[in-house]
Amino acid sequence: MTTLQNSIHGTDSSVAVIIPSKPTPLTVTYKDLKSECLSFQRKLAAIGITNRSAVSIATVNSYEFIVSFLAASWQRGIAAPLNPAYKQEEFEFYIDDIKSAVVLVPKGAYQADAPSVKAARKFNAAIAECYWDDAKKEVALDVKELGQLKGKSKEGVLQPQPDDVALVLHTSGTTSRPKVVPLTHRNLTRTMRNIQSTYQLTAQDRTMLVMPLFHVHGLLCALLAPLYSGGSMIVPTKFSASDFWHEFVTYKANWYTAVPTIHQILLKNPAPSPLPKIRFIRSCSSPLSPTVFTQLEEKFKAPVLEAYAMTEAAHQMTSNPLPPSKRKPGTVGIGQGVEVKILNDAGDEVPQGSEGEICIRGENVTKGYLNNPAANESSFTKGGFFRTGDQGKLDEDGYVTITGRIKELINKGGEKISPIELDNVLTRHPSVSEAVSFAIPDDLYGQGIGVAIVLKSGAKLDQNELKAWVNEKLAKFKVPKKVYFTEIMPKTATGKIQRRIVAETMQNQETPKAKL
Incomplete structure (x- = not known):
C-alpha cells in the first residue's frame, strides 16, 4: 500500500529532523518522529478530524509543521498548507475555498487575533494553536475554538488509503481565480520515489531545507523525499543568507534545493572556508540562467542540477542527472x-527538435482540478497527457528546453519571442543583477518587448547602452523597445518572479526611468 504513512524509511535510531536553535538544536530521530505523528493523529481524531477533513496549516517551517502535515494525512484528512504571511482576505479565500475544518496557527496567534484567526472564525473553522511544547516534549494541539467541530463525536485513528487526497494546494491559472490541485498519497509517494531515484538519495544524505513548506518544492523535494530515503534534514524557520553556511557546515548537510533567487543571494555572500563537501545543488521552480549555473559550480565545487516541476505533477517532472551523466545548462534535463x-x-506529437507544448503523463500527476470541469477539459489531451502550459522542445538525448510560457510568449508581428531566452542574455551583462522580459503594447507590431532590470550594486547603465549590447547578441527584432530600471523585482513568497x-x-x- 502506497501512503505517506508507510513511506518513511529511516531506522528508529537515525536522525530525521534537526531544528537549529540556541543554545541547543532540537534533534529528532525517526522513532521520535513516527511516535509524535501518531500522537498528533490521535489529537486530531479526538476533535473529529476524519476522511476528507481539510486541515489548514498556517505555521512557518518547523517541527510542528512537519508533524501536523503528516498526522493530518495519516488520519485520512487533507493537509492544506498556507503561507503564514497572508493577509486576512487571503486566508479567507483559501479557508472558504476548501471548507477548512480546522486552522492550525502558531502559539500566541489566538490572543493576538491574527489574520489567520479572524479568517478561520469568519468561516466557523476550528482554531488551534500548534507548537513545540518544550516542557512536555511534544507537539501541542491547543484548541481555542471548536467552531464547526463542536458537538462532533471523537473519531477513531484511521489508516490512509493510496487514493485518499493527502494534500491540496492552489495554483494560479489563466484566469484570475486560483485552481485547487488535489494530490493523493499515490501522487506524492511516486514523486518521493522519483526524486530519491534521480539524486540517488540514501540514509547518509542530509539536506538544508530553505524552501517554504507551503509549496510543493520544499514539501516534496526537501522534506518527503529525504524521509522516503531514510535521510535527514535541517529545518530553519526561513532562509537566511547569513546563517545558511554556518548551519550547513555545523549540522553536516551535503545538498540543498532552491529557486535561482536563493542561489544568486548565496553567490553574493562569502563561501565558507574550507568549503564543505557538497554532493549536488538542485535548482527548480524558475529558470536558472546558464551564467548562474556556471558561477554556482565554480564557487561551490559541486554539480548543479536544474529540474522542472509543477504543483499538478506533485512537483518534479524532469531533472538533469547526476554525474557521470550529462547535465546540460539551459535545459531542465530528462523525464x-x-x-x-x-x-x-491537437495533442499530436511534433517532430524531435520542434517546438510545442510540454506535456506529461505519470502516476505523480493529479487526475484533475477540484470543481473545475472547464480547466480539466482543457488541461488534458486525448491521450491523457497533462498540458503544462509551457512551450519547449526535446533534443536528441531527450533533454527538455523550456522556451517560454505559452501565455507569456511575446508575439511581435508574428515573430514569437521567448522571454526566458531574453532574460538569460540580459543577465550576462556585467552590470545586470536581475532581468525580466515581457510583452508591452505596440501600435505597429501588436506587441513589443519591455524589460525590467535590477542593476548590480554601484553599477551604472542607461537603456540605450543596454539596447546596443542586446543588439550585438540577438536578432534586431529581439531588442527591447523599453527598459525599466527598478530597485526590487516583485516576487512570490517562494522567490518566483x-x-x-x-x-x-x-x-x-x-515613463521608463534610466539610471545615468
Whole structure:
C-alpha cells in the first residue's frame, strides 16, 4: 500500500529532523518522529478530524509543521498548507475555498487575533494553536475554538488509503481565480520515489531545507523525499543568507534545493572556508540562467542540477542527472519517472527538435482540478497527457528546453519571442543583477518587448547602452523597445518572479526611468 504513512524509511535510531536553535538544536530521530505523528493523529481524531477533513496549516517551517502535515494525512484528512504571511482576505479565500475544518496557527496567534484567526472564525473553522511544547516534549494541539467541530463525536485513528487526497494546494491559472490541485498519497509517494531515484538519495544524505513548506518544492523535494530515503534534514524557520553556511557546515548537510533567487543571494555572500563537501545543488521552480549555473559550480565545487516541476505533477517532472551523466545548462534535463512529450494543439506529437507544448503523463500527476470541469477539459489531451502550459522542445538525448510560457510568449508581428531566452542574455551583462522580459503594447507590431532590470550594486547603465549590447547578441527584432530600471523585482513568497506582475508594475510607471 502506497501512503505517506508507510513511506518513511529511516531506522528508529537515525536522525530525521534537526531544528537549529540556541543554545541547543532540537534533534529528532525517526522513532521520535513516527511516535509524535501518531500522537498528533490521535489529537486530531479526538476533535473529529476524519476522511476528507481539510486541515489548514498556517505555521512557518518547523517541527510542528512537519508533524501536523503528516498526522493530518495519516488520519485520512487533507493537509492544506498556507503561507503564514497572508493577509486576512487571503486566508479567507483559501479557508472558504476548501471548507477548512480546522486552522492550525502558531502559539500566541489566538490572543493576538491574527489574520489567520479572524479568517478561520469568519468561516466557523476550528482554531488551534500548534507548537513545540518544550516542557512536555511534544507537539501541542491547543484548541481555542471548536467552531464547526463542536458537538462532533471523537473519531477513531484511521489508516490512509493510496487514493485518499493527502494534500491540496492552489495554483494560479489563466484566469484570475486560483485552481485547487488535489494530490493523493499515490501522487506524492511516486514523486518521493522519483526524486530519491534521480539524486540517488540514501540514509547518509542530509539536506538544508530553505524552501517554504507551503509549496510543493520544499514539501516534496526537501522534506518527503529525504524521509522516503531514510535521510535527514535541517529545518530553519526561513532562509537566511547569513546563517545558511554556518548551519550547513555545523549540522553536516551535503545538498540543498532552491529557486535561482536563493542561489544568486548565496553567490553574493562569502563561501565558507574550507568549503564543505557538497554532493549536488538542485535548482527548480524558475529558470536558472546558464551564467548562474556556471558561477554556482565554480564557487561551490559541486554539480548543479536544474529540474522542472509543477504543483499538478506533485512537483518534479524532469531533472538533469547526476554525474557521470550529462547535465546540460539551459535545459531542465530528462523525464524522471514520467513520460514527457512535445505535442501540438491537437495533442499530436511534433517532430524531435520542434517546438510545442510540454506535456506529461505519470502516476505523480493529479487526475484533475477540484470543481473545475472547464480547466480539466482543457488541461488534458486525448491521450491523457497533462498540458503544462509551457512551450519547449526535446533534443536528441531527450533533454527538455523550456522556451517560454505559452501565455507569456511575446508575439511581435508574428515573430514569437521567448522571454526566458531574453532574460538569460540580459543577465550576462556585467552590470545586470536581475532581468525580466515581457510583452508591452505596440501600435505597429501588436506587441513589443519591455524589460525590467535590477542593476548590480554601484553599477551604472542607461537603456540605450543596454539596447546596443542586446543588439550585438540577438536578432534586431529581439531588442527591447523599453527598459525599466527598478530597485526590487516583485516576487512570490517562494522567490518566483511573476512576469505578469512585473509587466503591470513597470507599465504603470509614467515613463521608463534610466539610471545615468
